[in-house]
Amino acid sequence: MTPSPHLILGASRSGKSTHAESLVTSLSPPYVYIATARILDPEMRDRVRLHRERRSSHWETLEAPVALLPALRTLQGAGKPVLLDCLTLWLTNLLLEPSTTPPEQTVDELCSFLAVADYPLFVVSNEVGAGIVPENALARRFRDLAGLANQRVAASCAAVTLVVAGIPLRLK
Amino acid sequence: MTPSPHLILGASRSGKSTHAESLVTSLSPPYVYIATARILDPEMRDRVRLHRERRSSHWETLEAPVALLPALRTLQGAGKPVLLDCLTLWLTNLLLEPSTTPPEQTVDELCSFLAVADYPLFVVSNEVGAGIVPENALARRFRDLAGLANQRVAASCAAVTLVVAGIPLRLK
Amino acid sequence: MTPSPHLILGASRSGKSTHAESLVTSLSPPYVYIATARILDPEMRDRVRLHRERRSSHWETLEAPVALLPALRTLQGAGKPVLLDCLTLWLTNLLLEPSTTPPEQTVDELCSFLAVADYPLFVVSNEVGAGIVPENALARRFRDLAGLANQRVAASCAAVTLVVAGIPLRLK
Numbered sequence: 001m002t003p004s005p006h007l008i009l010g011a012s013r014s015g016k017s018t019h020a021e022s023l024v025t026s027l028s029p030p031y032v033y034i035a036t037a038r039i040l041d042p043e044m045r046d047r048v049r050l051h052r053e054r055r056s057s058h059w060e061t062l063e064a065p066v067a068l069l070p071a072l073r074t075l076q077g078a079g080k081p082v083l084l085d086c087l088t089l090w091l092t093n094l095l096l097e098p099s100t101t102p103p104e105q106t107v108d109e110l111c112s113f114l115a116v117a118d119y120p121l122f123v124v125s126n127e128v129g130a131g132i133v134p135e136n137a138l139a140r141r142f143r144d145l146a147g148l149a150n151q152r153v154a155a156s157c158a159a160v161t162l163v164v165a166g167i168p169l170r171l172k
Numbered sequence: 173m174t175p176s177p178h179l180i181l182g183a184s185r186s187g188k189s190t191h192a193e194s195l196v197t198s199l200s201p202p203y204v205y206i207a208t209a210r211i212l213d214p215e216m217r218d219r220v221r222l223h224r225e226r227r228s229s230h231w232e233t234l235e236a237p238v239a240l241l242p243a244l245r246t247l248q249g250a251g252k253p254v255l256l257d258c259l260t261l262w263l264t265n266l267l268l269e270p271s272t273t274p275p276e277q278t279v280d281e282l283c284s285f286l287a288v289a290d291y292p293l294f295v296v297s298n299e300v301g302a303g304i305v306p307e308n309a310l311a312r313r314f315r316d317l318a319g320l321a322n323q324r325v326a327a328s329c330a331a332v333t334l335v336v337a338g339i340p341l342r343l344k
Numbered sequence: 345m346t347p348s349p350h351l352i353l354g355a356s357r358s359g360k361s362t363h364a365e366s367l368v369t370s371l372s373p374p375y376v377y378i379a380t381a382r383i384l385d386p387e388m389r390d391r392v393r394l395h396r397e398r399r400s401s402h403w404e405t406l407e408a409p410v411a412l413l414p415a416l417r418t419l420q421g422a423g424k425p426v427l428l429d430c431l432t433l434w435l436t437n438l439l440l441e442p443s444t445t446p447p448e449q450t451v452d453e454l455c456s457f458l459a460v461a462d463y464p465l466f467v468v469s470n471e472v473g474a475g476i477v478p479e480n481a482l483a484r485r486f487r488d489l490a491g492l493a494n495q496r497v498a499a500s501c502a503a504v505t506l507v508v509a510g511i512p513l514r515l516k
Contacts, residue, residue: 009337011302011473013491043484127336129183130355131303131475132311139476140215147185154337162336164471164506165353165498167515171339181509183474299508301356303475304483312387319357326509334508343511 002026003158005114005121008168009150012126015166017051017085020122027081027120029058034072034082036090038065051085065093069106072113072121079119087125087153088146095142107149111156123157125150174198175330177286177293180340181322184298187338189223189257192296199253199292201230206244206254208262210237223257237265241278244285244293251291259297259325260318267314279321283328295329297322346370347502349458349465352512353494356470359510361395361429364466371425371464373402378416378426380434382409395429409437413450416457416465423463431469431497432490439486451493455500467501469494 002023010016024031033055039045052061064071068090075082094103114121129147134140154160160172174195182188196203205227211217224233236243240262247254266275286293301319306312326332332344346367354360368375377399383389396405408415412434419426438447458465473491478484498504504516 007337011471011491012477013473013488013495015491015495127183127302127474128476129185129474130299130301130471132300132306132315133184134476135308136479143476144185147183151185151187151338154339160337160339164515165351165504166495167498167504169341169513169515171336171341179509299355299474301358302471302473304472304478304487305356307480316357319355319359323357323359323510326511332509332511341513343508343513 002120004119005117005123005157006159006161007123007125007150007154007157008161008163009125009127009154009171010163011130014127014163016124016126016163018054018166019161019163019168020083020085020124021055024081024083024120024122025058030080031059032075032080032082033059033061034064034068034084035061036065036068036084036086036093038089038093065090066097069109069113072110072117076118081120081122083122083124085124087123087149088128091145091149092142095138095145103145104148107145107152111152114153114156123153125153127162174292176291177289177295177329178331178333179295179297179322179326179329180333180335181297181299181326181343182335183302186335188296188298188335190226190338191333191335191340192255192257192294193227196253196255196292196294197230202252203227203231204247204252204254205231205233206236206240206256207233208237208240208256208258208265210261210265237262238269241281241285244282244289248290253292253294255294255296257296259295259321260300263317263321264314267310267317275317276320279317279324283324286325286328295325297325299334346464348463349461349467349501350503350505351467351469351494351498351501352505352507353469353471353498353515354507355474358471358507360468360470360507362398362510363505363507363512364427364429364468365399368425368427368464368466369402374424375403376419376424376426377403377405378408378412378428379405380409380412380428380430380437382433382437409434410441413453413457416454416461420462425464425466427466427468429468431467431493432472435489435493436486439482439489447489448492451489451496455496458497458500467497469497471506 008016008020062071162169180188180192209220234243334341352360352364406415506513
C-alpha cells in the first residue's frame, strides 16, 4: 500500500508529473486528475495538451485553478486515486486572484484537509527557490509563498519524494 | 554528540534556518545567533523580525554583516552553540563592500577557522545556482562566489545537510 | 569497475566537473575531454582556462560545440575514459545554431549512442529548472530542453549522481 498523501517535488521539467502519474496508476482505476493550470497563452495550452495526451481514458479531469478545496472535498468517500497537478500553479492563481483570505491561510486549510483525506492523494509541486533572488517583487512574493507551501504540505504528507532528472529520491 | 561544524544548505524558503535552529536547541543553552543580514529595506526588516520572534530568550545575537571572522573568534573557549545565518548574505555584503581582500580569500580564512573552532557551530547557506544563468553580471559573480563558498565550507565541515521542503537530507 | 555511462548533475558551481574528473581519473590514462563550450566572451575564456589548468597532460581535448555525436563515435574502440563537459552548453549551441533537426531529436540520437558506447563515458550537466520561471521566452525554451535532456540522458545512463556543494549523492 503506497502511503498517502504523497508530495512529489521537483524542478521544472524534472519528470515529477510523470513520476506522480506512475504512482497513481500503480493503483486501481478510475483516477481523478485535478488540473490547476489556467490556460492564458498558447505556450500553456501546448503544455496542458501534452500532459493530457499522456493520460489514458481511465482519467477524469477536474479543473480547479482556484477553488481547489471544494474540488478535493467532493472526492471524499469515492476512494479514487487523485493526482493534483500542481500546487505551484494553484498558488500563482491565488496570488493573482483578488481575495480577502491571505494565500497562506488557504494553504493551511489545504493542510488541514490533507490530514483527513480518505483517498490516495498525490500532490505535485515545483521547487522554485534554488536560483538567484528575483529582481521582481511579485516573483519574490511567489517564491516565498511556494517555498512555505512546500514546507507545510510536506509536513502534512505521509510521504515526500524529490524527482531529479526523472529519478525519484524518497525524502520522507 | 552532533558533529560540528555543520553546514545546512537549502533553497530559499526551504526551512533550512528552522532546521538549523532545531539542531542548535537540541544542545544546552545559552545559544549565540550570528546575524549577517544588513537591514536595507522593509522587506528585509520583516524577514529578520520573523526570524527573531521564533527564537527564545536563550539566544544572544551578534550582528556581523561583514566582520564575521572576528565575531567567530571571540566565541572561542565559551562552549556555546552558535548559529551563523547565513553565509550567502555575508557573501553579498563582502561583494558590495570596498575591500582590498578578494572575497574568495576571506572564504578561505573562514574555512581555516572552521578547522579549529572549539564550539558547536552550525552554518546556514543558500543554494542559488540551480536556476537559469542570470543576465546581470553582478548576479553571476555572486552566484559563482556562493557556489564556490558552499563547496569549500562543505569540505571544511564535519556534517552537511540539504533541506528540501523542511525535510533534512544528510549529505555528509 | 565504475558503471558507465554516468551522468553527473549539479547546479552552477556545485563542483560537478571536479567530481566528474575525479571519477575519470580513478581509471587508467590517457583521458579524453570533450569540450562543448563556445568561447564568445572573456568571462567564458577565463572559465575554460581554469578548467584546463586543472587537468594534467594525461588529457587530450576535443572541441565539439555542436557536432558532439561524430566526436563521440570516433572514440569507439579506443577504450579511453571520456569526460563530456557539458551537456547544457551543447544544448545552448544547438538552440542557437540554425538546423533542420529539432534539438530534441538530436538528444534522442545521443541517448541511442549512450546505449552502445564501448568506453567509460562521464557526462556533466547542469540543473537549471529550480528557480523562478524566466521572463525571457528563449530562456524558457532552453530550460525546458535542458530538463528534458537531463531526464532522457539519465534514463539512458547506468549511473546518475547529483553533486551538491561538492558532495556526490548517487541517485541511480
